[in-house]
Amino acid sequence: MMSRFDAAARMLGITEEMYYILKVPARQVMVGLPITMDNGSIKVFEGHRVIHSTILGPSKGGIRLDPAVTLDEVRALAAWMTWKCAVVDIPYGGAKGGIACNPREMSAGEIERLIRAYTVAMLDVFGPDRDIPAPDMGTGPREMAWLMDEYSKSRGMTINGVVTGKPLVLGGSLGRTEATGRGVTVAALSAMDKLRMNPYRSSAAIQGFGNVGSFAAELLHERGVTVMAISDVTGGYYNNRGIDISAALAYRNANKGTLEGFNGAERITNEELLALPVDVLVPAAKEDVITAENADSIQAKMIVEGANGPTSASADDIINEKGIMVVPDILANAGGVTVSYFEWVQNRIGYKWTLDRINRRADRNMKDAFDRVFETSQKYKVSMRLAAYIVAIDKVASTYKYRGGY
Numbered sequence: 272m273m274s275r276f277d278a279a280a281r282m283l284g285i286t287e288e289m290y291y292i293l294k295v296p297a298r299q300v301m302v303g304l305p306i307t308m309d310n311g312s313i314k315v316f317e318g319h320r321v322i323h324s325t326i327l328g329p330s331k332g333g334i335r336l337d338p339a340v341t342l343d344e345v346r347a348l349a350a351w352m353t354w355k356c357a358v359v360d361i362p363y364g365g366a367k368g369g370i371a372c373n374p375r376e377m378s379a380g381e382i383e384r385l386i387r388a389y390t391v392a393m394l395d396v397f398g399p400d401r402d403i404p405a406p407d408m409g410t411g412p413r414e415m416a417w418l419m420d421e422y423s424k425s426r427g428m429t430i431n432g433v434v435t436g437k438p439l440v441l442g443g444s445l446g447r448t449e450a451t452g453r454g455v456t457v458a459a460l461s462a463m464d465k466l467r468m469n470p471y472r473s474s475a476a477i478q479g480f481g482n483v484g485s486f487a488a489e490l491l492h493e494r495g496v497t498v499m500a501i502s503d504v505t506g507g508y509y510n511n512r513g514i515d516i517s518a519a520l521a522y523r524n525a526n527k528g529t530l531e532g533f534n535g536a537e538r539i540t541n542e543e544l545l546a547l548p549v550d551v552l553v554p555a556a557k558e559d560v561i562t563a564e565n566a567d568s569i570q571a572k573m574i575v576e577g578a579n580g581p582t583s584a585s586a587d588d589i590i591n592e593k594g595i596m597v598v599p600d601i602l603a604n605a606g607g608v609t610v611s612y613f614e615w616v617q618n619r620i621g622y623k624w625t626l627d628r629i630n631r632r633a634d635r636n637m638k639d640a641f642d643r644v645f646e647t648s649q650k651y652k653v654s655m656r657l658a659a660y661i662v663a664i665d666k667v668a669s670t671y672k673y674r675g676g677y
Contacts, residue, residue: 272347274584279660298322302392323349323365330366333407340369354663355601390421399432406436432618435611444614446629452486454606461641471495474549479556507544508536554581576600599656
């Protein structure tokens with residue numbers, strides 16, 4: 272994150288003072304969370320919440336449950352949220368939270384006690400006008416419902432707007448579940464338009480078949496793109512005539528959430544998927560899957576980053592030299608935070624929008640953001656990734672100057 276931030280800051284020529292204002296997180300909170308486990312023992316978990324910036328508005332960012340959660344990771348993800356919100360022009364700053372634990376080895380009761388304890392520890396951080404959490408790795412609507420309930424009990428009233436990604440019955444928004452994958456699709460189609468690629472004559476490979484990758488695969492398929500390969504933790508699945516996405520979704524949903532044993536395609540590795548000769552490559556699984564070691568083998572004409580940080584900074588120059596257009600993560604996967612913003616707005620006004628209205632507004636927002644970044648890349652003669660950072664940093668820095676600072 273910082274290597275790309277530094278490059279964009281140099282390009283913009285921002286002052287040293289502004290550089291450090293934008294670099295250093297506004298607030299970092301670490302907490303110890305003693306939880307009674309099902310066997311009666313007490314285990315202490317370490318939790319983090321980093322508020323990177325509140326210059327554009329209240330901070331926004333997910334909460335992840337993962338054994339590998341560290342303060343450095345949360346700091347980077349919080350900064351990415353700042354740039355992501357700025358790129359798509361929504362009035363949020365960036366934040367991120369995490370608890371170091373393995374939710375796959377915990378019962379629902381243990382996870383609930385952990386989320387409620389974390390919420391209590393963050394009562395002076397969270398708030399609908401201060402810091403608004405959301406789901407991330409290892410969390411979903413269930414966890415957000417617990418968080419909203421615990422926060423609301425502390426305030427003596429129901430406060431839906433303290434968190435987004437909630438169940439529909441608790442003030443969640445229509446369209447939120449598929450929003451990130453839908454945004455990836457809009458970004459991919461916008462890029463294909465710039466490169467004069469016909470979706471009906473184009474192919475795609477999608478690494479990751481979770482929430483983001485599966486919806487992106489389904490929506491790209493609906494728009495005429497032949498999805499030749501998909502993958503999950505069990506490996507890759509390739510069919511040069513195109514995978515039946517509906518069949519793959521049905522199989523995954525009936526097979527404990529994995530594609531293991533899917534017979535509509537031949538097995539390949541995740542590494543082989545990245546090197547397929549397709550038009551569009553969508554890494555939608557995890558960070559650092561495209562590195563300096565494998566970047567030269569990529570044959571796709573464009574990469575649309577559905578995951579956060581799927582391309583390491585060391586691979587950027589190699590990708591650019593190959594002439595591959597990259598729609599960066601802070602633009603491509605911003606559909607999720609866009610509809611989270613819509614959820615927050617609906618909570619604040621006490622009125623629900625229709626799915627059609629949400630999708631139309633989200634699609635327009637993503638298309639406008641893509642156009643801004645593309646125009647900036649042409650103006651500065653830089654990659655789309657660097658252009659996205661330039662757009663974001665310029666917006667946050669300009670806002671800070673207007674607000675006056677200290």
